[in-house]
Amino acid sequence: MTPGARVAAAISVLDAVRAGEAAEKALTGWARGARYAGSKDRAAVRDHVFDVLRRWRSCAALGGGDDGRHLMIGAMRSEGIDPHTVFTGDGHAPTALTEPERAGGHVPVGLDALDLPDWLWPHFETSLGASAEGAAEMLRHRAPVMLRVNLRRGTVADAQAQLASEGIDTTTADIAKSALQAISGERKIAGSVAYAEGLVELQDGSSQAAMEALQITKGARVLDYCAGGGGKVLALAARADAAWYAHDIAPQRMNDLPARAKRAGVEVTRLETGAIARAEPFDLVLCDAPCSGSGTWRRSPEAKWRLTPERLEDLTQIQYEILARTAPRVSDGGCLAYATCSVFKQENEAVVARFLQEHPSWRLGQQRTWPISGAGDGFCLAQLVRG
Numbered sequence: 518m519t520p521g522a523r524v525a526a527a528i529s530v531l532d533a534v535r536a537g538e539a540a541e542k543a544l545t546g547w548a549r550g551a552r553y554a555g556s557k558d559r560a561a562v563r564d565h566v567f568d569v570l571r572r573w574r575s576c577a578a579l580g581g582g583d584d585g586r587h588l589m590i591g592a593m594r595s596e597g598i599d600p601h602t603v604f605t606g607d608g609h610a611p612t613a614l615t616e617p618e619r620a621g622g623h624v625p626v627g628l629d630a631l632d633l634p635d636w637l638w639p640h641f642e643t644s645l646g647a648s649a650e651g652a653a654e655m656l657r658h659r660a661p662v663m664l665r666v667n668l669r670r671g672t673v674a675d676a677q678a679q680l681a682s683e684g685i686d687t688t689t690a691d692i693a694k695s696a697l698q699a700i701s702g703e704r705k706i707a708g709s710v711a712y713a714e715g716l717v718e719l720q721d722g723s724s725q726a727a728m729e730a731l732q733i734t735k736g737a738r739v740l741d742y743c744a745g746g747g748g749k750v751l752a753l754a755a756r757a758d759a760a761w762y763a764h765d766i767a768p769q770r771m772n773d774l775p776a777r778a779k780r781a782g783v784e785v786t787r788l789e790t791g792a793i794a795r796a797e798p799f800d801l802v803l804c805d806a807p808c809s810g811s812g813t814w815r816r817s818p819e820a821k822w823r824l825t826p827e828r829l830e831d832l833t834q835i836q837y838e839i840l841a842r843t844a845p846r847v848s849d850g851g852c853l854a855y856a857t858c859s860v861f862k863q864e865n866e867a868v869v870a871r872f873l874q875e876h877p878s879w880r881l882g883q884q885r886t887w888p889i890s891g892a893g894d895g896f897c898l899a900q901l902v903r904g
C-alpha cells in the first residue's frame with residue numbers, strides 16, 4: 518500500500534471509532550476487507566490510528582475538524598508533514614485537500630494541546646500537582662516496549678544476547694532488576710525464541726518494579742486475585758519458590774496462563790471464586806484491581822476518551838469491595854497488596870483510606886507510586902498489614 522492508501526485506511530478506521538466502535542474491532546474489520554494489506558501495511562495503519570487516539574484533540578485542532586479525514590490532516594501537520602503531499606487523490610490516497618481544508622486548522626492550546634477531556638484535568642491536577650502537565654504530555658506519545666527477563670531461565674545478559682541474535686536490540690533499564698527496553702526489532706519479539714522459551718515476557722517496567730517491591734518468603738502461599746492474563750503472578754513466581762494461585766472474576770481471562778506459566782517454568786493453580794475458601798489463608802493476596810488505567814493510556818489511548826465520571830466512581834467502589842472481600846483471606850502476619858495502573862488519588866490513596874477507616878485492624882505498611890516515565894507506566898502499590 519502507498520503511504521496515501523494507508524492514511525485513507527486510517528481515516529476509515531477512525532470514522533468507525535468516532536461512531537462508537539472499539540479501535541481494535543475497527544482495525545480487525547478493516548484488515549478483513551483488505552486482504553491486499555501486508556503485515557507492514559497493517560502495522561502502519563494501526564500506528565496512524567493509535568497516534569491519533571493519543572492526540573485526538575490536538576489533531577482535531579490542527580486538522581480543523583474531528584472526523585477521520587480532518588484528524589489525519591491534523592496528524593500529518595503535527596508530524597511536520599504537509600498533508601498536501603499525501604492527500605493527492607492518486608490511486609487509493611485520500612482526495613486532494615479542498616481550499617477550506619488547506620486554510621483550516623489552528624495550533625492547539627490548553628486542554629486541546631494536552632489531549633485530555635475537560636472533566637479529567639482536575640483529576641490530573643489534584644493527583645499529580647506540578648507533574649500533571651508532564652504526565653498528560655507523556656500520554657501523547659508511544660509507550661516504550663519493555664521486557665521482563667525471567668531470571669529462572671537466564672540472566673539479563675543472557676537475554677540481551679539471545680534477543681540480539683534474533684535482531685532485537687535492547688538496553689537495560691534502571692526501573693527494575695529484570696527490565697529491558699527494546700530499542701529495535703520490537704515487532705520480532707512475539708515470534709522470537711527468547712519469548713517462546715520463556716526467557717522474556719512483555720511487561721511494563723513499573724509493573725515489574727512493583728512486583729520486585731513485594732517480599733516473598735520461600736514456601737509462601739500467594740494469591741493473585743485479579744490475575745487477568747497472569748503477568749503479575751508470573752513476575753512474582755520468577756523470584757521465589759512459593760505456592761502460586763490465580764483468580765479472576767472472569768476466569769476466561771486466565772486462559773493463556775497455563776501456557777505462559779509452562780514457558781516460564783513455574784506452576785500456577787487457577788482458582789474459581791468458590792474454591793478460594795478451601796485454599797486460604799494466603800501470606801500474600803495481590804489485588805491488581807480493575808481501574809481507569811490512566812497510567813497506561815499511552816498503550817490504550819481509547820480509554821482516555823471513553824472514561825466517564827460515573828465509570829470512575831463505579832471503579833472506586835469495585836476497588837474498595839475487592840479489598841474488603843480479600844482481606845479475610847490473608848493470614849495473620851500476611852500482606853494485602855493493592856495495586857492499580859492509575860495515577861488518580863481517587864483510585865489509590867482514597868480507596869486505601871476508606872479501607873483502613875472501615876477495617877481498623879489493618880494499617881498501611883508501605884505505599885509507592887511510579888510516575889509515567891520513559892521506562893514505565895503510572896502505577897501504585899499499597900501494602901496493607903494487620904495490626
Ligand SMILES: C[S@@+](CC[C@H](N)C(=O)[O-])C[C@H]1O[C@@H](n2cnc3c(N)ncnc32)[C@H](O)[C@@H]1O
Nearest residue numbers: 743744745746747748749765766767805806807
Ligand atoms: C488490571 S486487570 C489485571 C491485570 C493482570 N493482573 C496482569 O498483570 O495482566 C484487572 C482484572 O481484574 C478482574 N476483575 C474485575 N473485577 C473483579 C473482581 N470483583 N474480582 C476479581 N477480579 C476482578 C478483571 O477481569 C481483570 O482481569
